Amino acid sequence: MWFKNLHLYRLHGGPELAASALEEALGAQSARPLGGADARRLGWTAPAGRLGSGALVHEVQGQRLLSALRQERILPASVIKEEVDEQVADIEAREGRKVTRKEKLALKEQVTEALLPRAFVRSQKVDLWWDTRRQLIGINTSSRSRAEELLDLLRESLGSLKATPLSAQTLPMRAMTQWLGDPASRPSDMQLGDQVELKAKGDDGVLRARQVDLDSDEIQQLLASGRQASKLALGLEGRVSFVLHDDLALKGVRFGDALIEEADQADDGDDALVRLETDFILMAQALSDDILRLLEWLGGETQHTPAA
Incomplete structure (x- = not known):
């Protein structure tokens, strides 16, 4: 759950x-x-x-x-292409002419329609x-x-x-780059992880690093060269850890041992449905609080006025 x-x-x-x-x-x-x-x-x-x-x-x-x-339905393009090619070859051999592009597109639709019911x-x-x-x-x-x-x-x-x-006042990429480059800027309850993705401003591509010391001189040199953090592994006081993305998505979410232990010790009467709902409410309450704290790290939430 x-x-x-x-x-x-x-x-x-x-x-x-x-x-x-x-x-x-x-x-x-x-x-x-x-x-x-x-x-x-x-x-x-x-x-x-x-x-x-x-x-x-x-x-x-x-x-x-x-x-x-x-x-x-899983219908690989290669399977469709193989069947279309066979039918095209058969038509050209029988009629002694080239099959037009329009005919090939029509054949592709027919083949797809015929194979679809048999696809996994x-x-x-x-x-x-x-x-x-x-x-x-x-x-x-x-x-x-x-x-x-x-x-x-x-x-x-x-x-x-x-x-x-969901969006924040401070762009996640800007905040992550600052946290990574300036330890003093990190909130007191923030724990830096060991995973980062750094993007270059030009065409130098993306650098990904896992299981590394993010306070190392190598990382600091990359930041000094102008790279910015587009993904960063973070934790919140042992409650939850995740990789924050530049669109505010959280991936690789892991919950702290104390929360998992609390769920394990809850009295569910050996009822699997009660266990699911217990795990869910503990997870939901933790996420709700921690997302609020993450938004505080990012300067607060952006206020939207959606169209009617």
Whole structure:
């Protein structure tokens, strides 16, 4: 249940829906098996489906857990190309002429349509955390495009949803570069990790380093040459650690031993569903507090006025 990655969004005047109303709204967009001609589909699924619960919404103390199932047929381009090439060769041999580009495109569509029902289906479950008290949404995926897909599904399910990517007064790249180059600028509760990505202003590419001393002379020399930190491993007083990205995404999230121990010691009565919800509320409360602190490190949150 512990999220590994987070793309964060700020809700603006979010809908005040009871969990039962939200459950009903999501049900209209629930996951269904792919049809033969469907290339992909995204729909809501039960977060605890494997534990025997069909609920689409789990709410504990104002924290909501939703899950979506993304299904996609895997049809490699090389397979399509091979089949098209064979058909083109057959036509040219039988009719003694060259197949036009327009005909090849039509053949490609026909081949894709014919092969799609036989393609393997790849399924991926994506979890969404909704903090109704602080009006935050966090999506557990490493891909921004996947997060946006899920947010669009939520908008479609609710009819409307005003949400913007979480942003701060100080650009993360600027703040990370300063923290890396000037230890005195680091907040007292910040712990520097051992991973960094440095971008050059010109065309010198990107330098990535793992398991290194980020206060070393080598790193300082790279900063002095004009490179800026686009990713930086950070921690917050042993509570949570992550790699902060320049778009304010958090990846490689790890929770501190004390929090995991608290979850392990919680009395769940050997009920797997209670255990899931216990882990979720502990995680959600920790993330909510720590994201607020991260925003403070970055000078506060940017105030948006989304379009109506």
